[in-house]
Amino acid sequence: MTDNRALADTVKVLAFDVFGTVVDWHGSIVREMRERYPQVDGDAFARAWRAGYAPAMARVMSGEQGWTLLDTLHRQILEEILGRFGLAHLDEAQRRHLNRVWHRLDGWPDSAPALTRLKRRFTICTLSNGNIGLLTDMARHAGLPWDCVLSAEVFRAYKPDAATYTGVARVFDIEPAEVMMVAAHANDLAAARQHGLRTAFIERPLEFGAGHPKDVSPQAGNDLHCRDLLDLAGQLGA
């Protein structure tokens, strides 16, 4: 605790990655599929949908596809995988509703109570590739008390583009070192660090489901390594 006091006094804004770090996208999609389409392998479906995510954003950031919100990218990927999972018969209303499952993701059990604690001491915002409407609906659904929803949509760039990380410092008129990026993904944190932000790694070993545990061993370079967001609050004295 003593070790982190200087860090906690320096940091003013905590910027959170959302998918996987704050909300359980895999478990939420599995539950939705079990209720609506129990014939589908929800675990494989959730992972196939998410697997299209990085390539879709790469197409936008390379210029191959013009600026596109994540809701639209999710829908494009959904169209590609529906047939593979025996869901080609879904009508437009069903596809639209299913696509919005990303607006209805549940938080990890520690997320809402930890954010409520952290908010008393720090400004807490999202820094997600989700669009503003998606993140706002999700916050209402999962009870996430963000001070402010920052998104790729605000910066018109997807992480790990520099504009997103430096954008947080610019929005709050502070130094990059006064922003801490909080994420369950090493590449997100590495990019944040490269642009001068402090970083906190959150384990989330079951982000991809109980059948696909992640390596969550500590990696060099992060200011903090945390079991979950309550552990982050504890380490920051919040």
Next chain:
Amino acid sequence: MTDNRALADTVKVLAFDVFGTVVDWHGSIVREMRERYPQVDGDAFARAWRAGYAPAMARVMSGEQGWTLLDTLHRQILEEILGRFGLAHLDEAQRRHLNRVWHRLDGWPDSAPALTRLKRRFTICTLSNGNIGLLTDMARHAGLPWDCVLSAEVFRAYKPDAATYTGVARVFDIEPAEVMMVAAHANDLAAARQHGLRTAFIERPLEFGAGHPKDVSPQAGNDLHCRDLLDLAGQLGA
């Protein structure tokens, strides 16, 4: 009440003007001046500062000045008026602190409780010409529980530009008629209406101070005319 049920069922997002509508900029600046610079006529100072607001934004929207955040416009106006109020001796740190008084504005007494009620039923967001950092700091200071901070900074246009009003509907992927603009200013509401939004007028007769009461008589065209935000909550059944 019965009359407004259909309206309350149609509207999904309430977009709030902030300065004057949700927070008392005049009273807050008068209080700050009384504490720090009691020799200054706080009422005249607050009104002079605010008087520079519309012309500054007009310079940006005409292209005479490039895209500029409100914090910077406030600082430019402050530089213009400091001498007139005997404050030319302020150093950089003092000027910077004074300029951030706009981040520390107090809500009207009804604002926080009314927003808390309205949030249970509607998505509540700002639609303000203030920048994101300013609005976020203000929300923390005044306890305003926004679901999402939308700002001229997101749309890179100042109200009453169409991009701001239609932008709210676009962000939430809904029809303009499902957004209600809430403001204490007829021109803001008239522009919102022109772009298809529903409108609620909030009286705030003392926005410019007790010595300068505003005409708050009902005007044709607004869906609702409200004494304050608790009255809005009541009329919307929230």
